[in-house]
Amino acid sequence: MTLRLENLGKRFDDTLAVDDLSIEVADGEFLTLLGPSGCGKTTTLRMIAGFERPTTGRIWLGDRDITKLSPQKRGVGMVFQNYALFPHLNVFENVAFGLKALGTRSRDLPERVAYALGRVDLDGYEKRAVQALSGGQQQRVALARAIAPEPPLLLLDEPLSNLDAALRERTRAELRELLKRLGITAVFVTHDQEEAFALSDRIAVMDRGRLQQLARPEDLYDDPANVFVAAFMGRANFLPARTVEADAGDEVECLLPGGARWTARSHASGGGTDVRLMIRPEALHIVSEPTSDSTAIRGVVVERRFAGATTMFRVQPDDLPELLIAGPPDAAATGDEVGVVPADGAIIIAFPGPEA
Amino acid sequence: MKLARPSVLLGVPVIFLLLWLVLYPNLFVLGDSVLTEGDLTFRHYLRFFTSDSEMQALWNSVWISLASVVCAGLLGVPLAFLFSRFDFPGRRTLGALAALPVLLPPLVGVIAFLFLYGESGFAARAVQLLLGLEEPPWRLTGAWAILLVHAYTMYVYFYLFTSAGLARMDGAYAEAAAALGASRFTTLRRVTLPMLGPAIGGAALLVFMTAMGSFSAPYVFGGGYRVLTTQIFASKLNGDLEMAAVETVVLALVSLVFLVFLQRYESKRTYTGAGKGISPAPPHRAQSRSARLILTVVAWGGIGFLLLPHATVLLVSFVPEGSWTTEFFPPVFSLENYRSLFSDAEMFRPVLNSLQMASVATIANLVLAFAAAYLLVRKRFRAKALLGGLVVLPWALPGTVLAIALATAFSAHQPWFGRFILVGTFAILPLAYFIRNIPLVTRAALASFRQFDPSLEEAAASLGASWLTTMRRVAMPLVLPGLIAGALLAFVTALGEFVASILLYTHRTRPISMAILSELRAFDFGAAAAYGVLLIVLMAGVFLIGYRKISDEPAGL
Numbered sequence: 036m037t038l039r040l041e042n043l044g045k046r047f048d049d050t051l052a053v054d055d056l057s058i059e060v061a062d063g064e065f066l067t068l069l070g071p072s073g074c075g076k077t078t079t080l081r082m083i084a085g086f087e088r089p090t091t092g093r094i095w096l097g098d099r100d101i102t103k104l105s106p107q108k109r110g111v112g113m114v115f116q117n118y119a120l121f122p123h124l125n126v127f128e129n130v131a132f133g134l135k136a137l138g139t140r141s142r143d144l145p146e147r148v149a150y151a152l153g154r155v156d157l158d159g160y161e162k163r164a165v166q167a168l169s170g171g172q173q174q175r176v177a178l179a180r181a182i183a184p185e186p187p188l189l190l191l192d193e194p195l196s197n198l199d200a201a202l203r204e205r206t207r208a209e210l211r212e213l214l215k216r217l218g219i220t221a222v223f224v225t226h227d228q229e230e231a232f233a234l235s236d237r238i239a240v241m242d243r244g245r246l247q248q249l250a251r252p253e254d255l256y257d258d259p260a261n262v263f264v265a266a267f268m269g270r271a272n273f274l275p276a277r278t279v280e281a282d283a284g285d286e287v288e289c290l291l292p293g294g295a296r297w298t299a300r301s302h303a304s305g306g307g308t309d310v311r312l313m314i315r316p317e318a319l320h321i322v323s324e325p326t327s328d329s330t331a332i333r334g335v336v337v338e339r340r341f342a343g344a345t346t347m348f349r350v351q352p353d354d355l356p357e358l359l360i361a362g363p364p365d366a367a368a369t370g371d372e373v374g375v376v377p378a379d380g381a382i383i384i385a386f387p388g389p390e391a
Numbered sequence: 392m393k394l395a396r397p398s399v400l401l402g403v404p405v406i407f408l409l410l411w412l413v414l415y416p417n418l419f420v421l422g423d424s425v426l427t428e429g430d431l432t433f434r435h436y437l438r439f440f441t442s443d444s445e446m447q448a449l450w451n452s453v454w455i456s457l458a459s460v461v462c463a464g465l466l467g468v469p470l471a472f473l474f475s476r477f478d479f480p481g482r483r484t485l486g487a488l489a490a491l492p493v494l495l496p497p498l499v500g501v502i503a504f505l506f507l508y509g510e511s512g513f514a515a516r517a518v519q520l521l522l523g524l525e526e527p528p529w530r531l532t533g534a535w536a537i538l539l540v541h542a543y544t545m546y547v548y549f550y551l552f553t554s555a556g557l558a559r560m561d562g563a564y565a566e567a568a569a570a571l572g573a574s575r576f577t578t579l580r581r582v583t584l585p586m587l588g589p590a591i592g593g594a595a596l597l598v599f600m601t602a603m604g605s606f607s608a609p610y611v612f613g614g615g616y617r618v619l620t621t622q623i624f625a626s627k628l629n630g631d632l633e634m635a636a637v638e639t640v641v642l643a644l645v646s647l648v649f650l651v652f653l654q655r656y657e658s659k660r661t662y663t664g665a666g667k668g669i670s671p672a673p674p675h676r677a678q679s680r681s682a683r684l685i686l687t688v689v690a691w692g693g694i695g696f697l698l699l700p701h702a703t704v705l706l707v708s709f710v711p712e713g714s715w716t717t718e719f720f721p722p723v724f725s726l727e728n729y730r731s732l733f734s735d736a737e738m739f740r741p742v743l744n745s746l747q748m749a750s751v752a753t754i755a756n757l758v759l760a761f762a763a764a765y766l767l768v769r770k771r772f773r774a775k776a777l778l779g780g781l782v783v784l785p786w787a788l789p790g791t792v793l794a795i796a797l798a799t800a801f802s803a804h805q806p807w808f809g810r811f812i813l814v815g816t817f818a819i820l821p822l823a824y825f826i827r828n829i830p831l832v833t834r835a836a837l838a839s840f841r842q843f844d845p846s847l848e849e850a851a852a853s854l855g856a857s858w859l860t861t862m863r864r865v866a867m868p869l870v871l872p873g874l875i876a877g878a879l880l881a882f883v884t885a886l887g888e889f890v891a892s893i894l895l896y897t898h899r900t901r902p903i904s905m906a907i908l909s910e911l912r913a914f915d916f917g918a919a920a921a922y923g924v925l926l927i928v929l930m931a932g933v934f935l936i937g938y939r940k941i942s943d944e945p946a947g948l
């Protein structure tokens with residue numbers, strides 16, 4: 036079922052937790068609310084669930100206005116960060132809780148519970164005490180409990196944050212697959228961008244209560260709408276520069292301190308203005324021999340750090356802030372004088388400068 | 392979260408009930424203290440503050456309370472360290488036994504002390520016999536007697552608070568101090584004790600307030616030593632109701648000041664580790680064999696000393712009336728006292744009365760505490776501070792004050808003013824017990840509600856459960872164990888209640904404590920002690936059942 040947030044706002048005393056948020060989630064779509072702590076993502080989720088009343092705006096589930104409905108009447112499933120399994124009830128009773136509240140006949144309960152547990156691969160766990168389960172199993176019981184009443188919309192509040200790193204990575208894929216099979220519409224909340232990338236169809240990046248950008252994961256990474264999104268979604272280099280002239284379309288040529296010239300996609304306007312250029316570490320190459328390339332920046336390798344698939348280099352140019360570059364292990368050694376150039380077709384984005 | 396409908400339906404009656412029962416009756420006392428035939432006057436206050444004997448009583452009350460804090464602290468804090476930090480044979484058993492004075496109801500404790508340390512008690516007679524004295528070596532009367540009883544009955548607060556504080560304290564702090572080169576003594580002085588500060592401070596304030604309100608010890612042992620509580624009782628008996636009102640107001644005000652301090656302390660009472668799990672420091676095993684022997688002897692000896700009163704009451708309960716006069720040790724033992732206690736309906740009546748009245752009061756406490764704690768922990772509303780104040784206020788109102796207030800407010804029939812004649816009826820004592828135990832039970836309920844994760848309630852709501860279903864199937868089962876622990880404590884307190892009972896009881900509804908008092912007055916000490924033993928057994932039974940049921944932690948004190 037579709038979910039529509041319409042100019043949603045929430046004020047706590049004198050702080051604006053969520054400010055004029057409008058998002059539409061399509062039927063069967065997975066949307067993640069992503070942002071640092073205090074960005075308003077959890078408040079938004081709690082408003083959708085009905086635990087917080089919005090100060091302004093409306094929430095639509097399908098064609099039903101649920102803004103003022105109590106949580107009990109929304110029929111929205113929720114998986115809590117700490118799972119919130121009822122400690123005094125066993126697995127069966129936990130999963131059956133929502134079914135009973137909806138008035139499911141008690142002779143149908145065993146079958147419905149077994150079905151929900153089967154979906155999360157916990158067949159036969161009915162009689163277990165929830166505290167005797169591992170973290171991963173508890174997470175799946177919480178999921179089974181939430182999906183048992185077959186809600187049209189499922190909310191998941193940092194569903195994987197209580198699992199250890201290895202399990203988290205495996206669970207991500209399983210979770211996405213399971214929920215896609217159920218055809219449910221889902222809204223996740225997380226502060227972990229990798230998790231957001233793995234789970235979502237689209238991501239809503241939030242900061243200080245405002246929506247910064249709503250887009251597919253790859254678009255967020257390659258075409259961030261502003262400096263906050265660029266910095267929050269993966270690692271990025273930011274370099275001060277000055278636009279030389281506006282090319283045709285949205286390309287712009289920029290002059291960096293030290294003389295290098297880069298062509299960037301522009302989010303700023305006009306020629307002759309100060310901009311900040313964003314380029315990802317993997318879009319930069321290290322060239323060891325001195326080059327006359329007009330795009331090259333010269334600098335000294337101050338650190339070389341092996342990080343598995345790639346090696347991270349920190350290069351300190353004369354007139355620019357330090358650069359972070361991902362490259363093959365043999366690209367350079369610490370102390371080398373090197374040139375740094377953007378890769379062919381590298382994505383460089385010009386954001387308005389700090390003063391602009 | 393706005394105050395949703397069910398909360399209004401719950402909150403308004405709870406606050407009104409508390410205003411009516413806790414605050415309202417005291418206004419009559421306040422009124423009595425400043426009104427003479429409808430005119431405002433401070434004459435009675437003037438009388439109070441210019442009377443040497445009244446000022447002496449006020450000073451005595453404060454002095455004895457401060458001294459009680461010091462004595463109880465000197466006993467309770469080291470005991471807690473002994474049992475939490477050192478390992479020796481019998482540590483766990485003795486550690487549990489050290490809380491036993493809790494099982495000595497006020498008046499029973501007083502009888503025990505009379506027979507143990509009184510001028511004709513075992514200790515005095517032994518000394519007299521040993522030294523061949525003509526006269527008993529001492530008389531158990533006056534300030535020192537009161538102080539002895541207070542120290543014995545109130546060190547438990549220090550003991551329990553300090554033990555709990557030590558159990559909560561992460562052993563890593565002491566290890567960190569040791570790693571930084573601090574000696575054991577420095578660690579104790581600079582790390583452990585400061586971190587226990589809030590717990591010890593809380594216990595000190597509680598002891599001070601309890602001592603200010605203490606009635607039975609000064610009443611029985613005071614002799615000519617006046618304190619405020621006994622003055623109130625005397626003024627009431629003499630018919631000087633205005634003076635009783637003034638004394639009550641003064642006593643309540645002093646207690647109220649300390650309650651405010653206590654609340655401040657409470658708010659920062661817990662230092663817990665910032666990390667994940669807390670692992671308290673393991674107890675030291677004494678190094679040398681002789682050190683271990685000394686520890687064991689000291690601990691067993693100390694516990695033996697603490698159990699003497701219980702043993703004394705038990706012993707005296709087997710002494711038939713009139714059989715023990717001048718002998719050091721009772722010559723005859725029989726079950727006579729118990730036989731008449733259980734066969735004579737008139738003698739058994741107070742036991743039934745107490746059980747009945749304590750049950751009624753405790754059930755009311757359970758219901759109110761659940762509702763109040765739910766509102767205080769889960770909801771935000773404007774009258775929250777008021778509700779929070781009302782549920783602790785009875786603590787600042789010593790039993791004597793409460794009794795006077797109830798006697799004044801509920802001795803007239805004015806339904807439109809919320810006044811009914813309850814004095815002389817069955818209802819008045821359960822009402823008094825109920826009010827006195829509100830802070831205790833609410834505290835237990837608050838503790839369990841705080842431990843219980845609010846997202847469980849939200850989970851139930853998101854699964855479609857109504858508010859009532861959520862309360863019944865999620866909140867109740869989770870909060871009940873802690874709440875019941877508190878209620879059990881309230882129940883046993885009510886069973887042995889003396890201070891308010893003595894001012895409010897009627898012959899038909901006389902509780903056990905009044906039966907004990909009248910046996911004492913008739914010099915039938917054996918029968919009084921038999922009642923006492925029965926009370927102790929009932930209390931111990933309730934605790935045993937309670938602790939079976941509640942596996943994790945007693946949320947009471």
